[in-house]
Amino acid sequence: MMQPKDGGRYFDGTLGDGGHATAVLEACAPSGELAGCDLDRDAVERVSRAMAPLGNRAHLFTANYSDIDRICAGLGWDRLDGVLVDLGMSSIELDDKARGFSFLADGPLDMRYDRGQALRAYDVVNTYGIEELAGIIRAYGEERFARRIARRIVESRPVEGTAGLAEIVARAIPRKFWPERIHPATRTFQAIRMEVNAELDNLQAFLPKAASLLAEGGVLAVISFHSLEDRIVKRFFAGPSAALLYRRGLPVQREAPAEHFQRITKKPIVASEEEIRSNPRARSARLRAARRLA
Numbered sequence: 269m270m271q272p273k274d275g276g277r278y279f280d281g282t283l284g285d286g287g288h289a290t291a292v293l294e295a296c297a298p299s300g301e302l303a304g305c306d307l308d309r310d311a312v313e314r315v316s317r318a319m320a321p322l323g324n325r326a327h328l329f330t331a332n333y334s335d336i337d338r339i340c341a342g343l344g345w346d347r348l349d350g351v352l353v354d355l356g357m358s359s360i361e362l363d364d365k366a367r368g369f370s371f372l373a374d375g376p377l378d379m380r381y382d383r384g385q386a387l388r389a390y391d392v393v394n395t396y397g398i399e400e401l402a403g404i405i406r407a408y409g410e411e412r413f414a415r416r417i418a419r420r421i422v423e424s425r426p427v428e429g430t431a432g433l434a435e436i437v438a439r440a441i442p443r444k445f446w447p448e449r450i451h452p453a454t455r456t457f458q459a460i461r462m463e464v465n466a467e468l469d470n471l472q473a474f475l476p477k478a479a480s481l482l483a484e485g486g487v488l489a490v491i492s493f494h495s496l497e498d499r500i501v502k503r504f505f506a507g508p509s510a511a512l513l514y515r516r517g518l519p520v521q522r523e524a525p526a527e528h529f530q531r532i533t534k535k536p537i538v539a540s541e542e543e544i545r546s547n548p549r550a551r552s553a554r555l556r557a558a559r560r561l562a
């Protein structure tokens with residue numbers, strides 16, 4: 269979708285394991301450049317090491333992608349030819365039980381991408397009121413048993429680890445309503461992770477900044493894993509008439525984007541069955557991309 273070109277300037281806001289960033293840098297060789305960031309310091313160090321042989325065409329930062337304007341200003345870049353974010357957590361973060369993202373292994377209630385940040389999953393789980401907790405689980409987790417789960421969590425405090433939380437959530441949902449293909453705690457964990465990392469806020473702050481940095485013809489591509497994220501992206505690309513963005517399920521009026529986009533993807537692109545077989549975590553990924561017109 270981005271069709272990176274020699275001499276172009278690109279931005280990857282979620283470096284993760286560097287897969288996309290490396291592909292972009294290879295495609296825009298020999299003189300294209302990429303600015304990239306991740307909130308996870310370990311990810312940035314790993315990608316920096318892996319990219320060392322590619323020379324000085326990569327500029328990598330431990331930063332929030334919603335600071336794309338500051339990152340580009342620091343490099344003296346005022347125009348980008350392509351911008352990409354691939355939202356959520358990486359497989360490396362999910363598989364490291366010390367990061368607290370997974371309910372499959374017992375770990376601390378952490379879930380921060382940025383380990384310098386104060387708020388952890390522990391604080392959300394052990395200090396938020398029932399209503400606030402239920403609201404988060406309902407909106408970000410799209411979980412119909414949100415209130416029951418919130419009540420059980422509050423009754424069980426202090427909740428110490430991910431395994432304990434997963435068990436409380438599973439017990440709060442009547443067995444006949446357990447989802448078929450996913451663990452009953454999946455939605456609640458997702459909701460808490462989105463709250464800890466202010467994921468929708470970051471996306472909403474990022475989109476207009478990215479759009480205004482794009483050159484005419486430049487492409488903005490977003491891979492999301494959640495219907496609320498996908499809706500925000502879809503509405504943003506649809507333009508000023510659809511500038512109603514959502515936070516916690518409530519419509520919030522936001523500034524309409526000044527830029528106009530031509531959608532490259534009418535419907536979001538999803539992974540093929542073959543890709544899902546080799547990478548089951550791709551099953552809920554949705555890619556939308558649009559080209560800036562003027």
Ligand SMILES: C[S@@+](CC[C@H](N)C(=O)[O-])C[C@H]1O[C@@H](n2cnc3c(N)ncnc32)[C@H](O)[C@@H]1O
Nearest residue numbers: 282284285286287288306307332333354358381
């Ligand atoms: C799905 S992974 C990206 C994988 C990457 N595209 C690749 O090819 O390996 C998402 C990454 O985004 C990071 N992340 C999440 N929210 C972020 C934010 N607001 N700013 C910067 N990085 C963020 C996570 O730490 C994680 O490493």
